[in-house]
Amino acid sequence: MSEFTPRDTGQHRPTCRPRRPTRSVQVGRVQIGGLAPVAVQSMTCTRTHDVEGTLGQIRELASAGADLVRVTVNDEAAAAALPAIVREANVPLVADIHYDHKMALAALAAGIAKLRINPGNIGGEDKVREVARAAKDRGVPIRVGVNRGSLHKRYRDLRMIDPAGALVQSALDELEVLASVGFDDVVVSLKSSEPHEVIEACRRFSEVCDVPQHLGVTEAGTLHAGTARSTATLGVLLSEGIGDTLRISLAADPVHEVRAAFHMLQALGLREGYARVVACPTCGRVEVDVMSLAAKVEELAKDLPPDKVISVMGCIVNGPGEAKSADLGIAAGKSKVAIYRQGELHRNIDKEDLEAVLLEEIARLRR
Numbered sequence: 349m350s351e352f353t354p355r356d357t358g359q360h361r362p363t364c365r366p367r368r369p370t371r372s373v374q375v376g377r378v379q380i381g382g383l384a385p386v387a388v389q390s391m392t393c394t395r396t397h398d399v400e401g402t403l404g405q406i407r408e409l410a411s412a413g414a415d416l417v418r419v420t421v422n423d424e425a426a427a428a429a430l431p432a433i434v435r436e437a438n439v440p441l442v443a444d445i446h447y448d449h450k451m452a453l454a455a456l457a458a459g460i461a462k463l464r465i466n467p468g469n470i471g472g473e474d475k476v477r478e479v480a481r482a483a484k485d486r487g488v489p490i491r492v493g494v495n496r497g498s499l500h501k502r503y504r505d506l507r508m509i510d511p512a513g514a515l516v517q518s519a520l521d522e523l524e525v526l527a528s529v530g531f532d533d534v535v536v537s538l539k540s541s542e543p544h545e546v547i548e549a550c551r552r553f554s555e556v557c558d559v560p561q562h563l564g565v566t567e568a569g570t571l572h573a574g575t576a577r578s579t580a581t582l583g584v585l586l587s588e589g590i591g592d593t594l595r596i597s598l599a600a601d602p603v604h605e606v607r608a609a610f611h612m613l614q615a616l617g618l619r620e621g622y623a624r625v626v627a628c629p630t631c632g633r634v635e636v637d638v639m640s641l642a643a644k645v646e647e648l649a650k651d652l653p654p655d656k657v658i659s660v661m662g663c664i665v666n667g668p669g670e671a672k673s674a675d676l677g678i679a680a681g682k683s684k685v686a687i688y689r690q691g692e693l694h695r696n697i698d699k700e701d702l703e704a705v706l707l708e709e710i711a712r713l714r715r
């Protein structure tokens with residue numbers, strides 16, 4: 349699989365307000381905040397102690413464009429596997445820690461680039477301070493990952509009357525604990541499965557604190573429902589200039605998380621992602637199988653330069669028109685398929701030759 353290298357557009361389209369400035373945090377080679385491009389994250393779903401399986405998935409996510417990949421460090425076997433995974437991984441890794449602060453210490457010793465701790469379940473403040481001191485010694489940042497589903501019990505009353513406020517207060521209190529040992533190399537996430545709570549919490553946090561924000565809707569759902577729920581929520585925040593890094597959390601192959609994130613950021617003009625495939629939605633006039641053709645083209649085109657446009661149109665109604673603004677256009681007719689290059693009719697081919705011609709034409713765009 350070829351490597352996908354996302355590029356930053358460096359520009360904001362009028363639909364997005366300027367990014368809100370946040371402090372800069374360095375995670376290995378990736379900068380978060382400080383107006384750096386919004387970093388895309390995903391998380392492995394392998395057992396971390398399975399070194400080969402976990403590395404395989406990390407590489408797939410990196411090929412799809414993930415800037416950072418998170419792995420769970422949930423037991424001693426996972427911690428023991430981490431040094432080999434860190435050594436071989438081709439992107440900076442984030443260790444996901446719950447309940448046992450010793451796993452955070454082990455992840456730091458393994459050379460992890462960032463820690464994610466959950467203030468609702470990491471234990472007492474003394475444990476958080478111990479982790480912060482060790483992270484500071486190694487120059488490793490920490491994400492304070494607050495989740496509505498695992499808020500510390502001290503915020504439960506507040507959660508009943510002000511769920512977004514409970515998320516914000518939990519994060520601010522944890523930042524204070526970290527600051528008590530001079531640790532400020534932090535990122536914050538305020539997650540809920542309720543979009544309006546995420547939006548409100550992130551807005552309120554950005555008004556009172558310049559710590560970079562990791563955006564996400566937790567437990568968003570399956571491929572289609574989760575993508576819609578996440579992009580609807582994150583799109584609001586990003587268009588207001590809020591958000592420095594993000595994960596689209598899906599109950600699906602995590603490669604879809606990365607692809608959905610880039611499509612969203614590209615639509616908002618915040619990052620360049622993949623070459624764009626324009627495909628008609630099909631109707632009773634359709635002359636070729638546009639659905640499978642467009643999916644195939646999307647797969648073939650994912651390593652093309654992101655400014656390329658390919659249109660796949662099922663008939664001549666809109667086909668020639670769309671092809672005019674595409675680098676490569678396909679418009680199906682009754683017996684032949686018209687192939688356009690840079691808006692000009694290039695040739696008419698037989699339908700049975702379409703797949704072979706597509707391969708050839710897309711390879712030409714790669715050159």
Ligand code: SF4
Nearest residue numbers: 628630631634662663
């Ligand atoms: S381009 Fe043709 S086949 Fe596709 S939706 Fe439009 S009219 Fe239907």
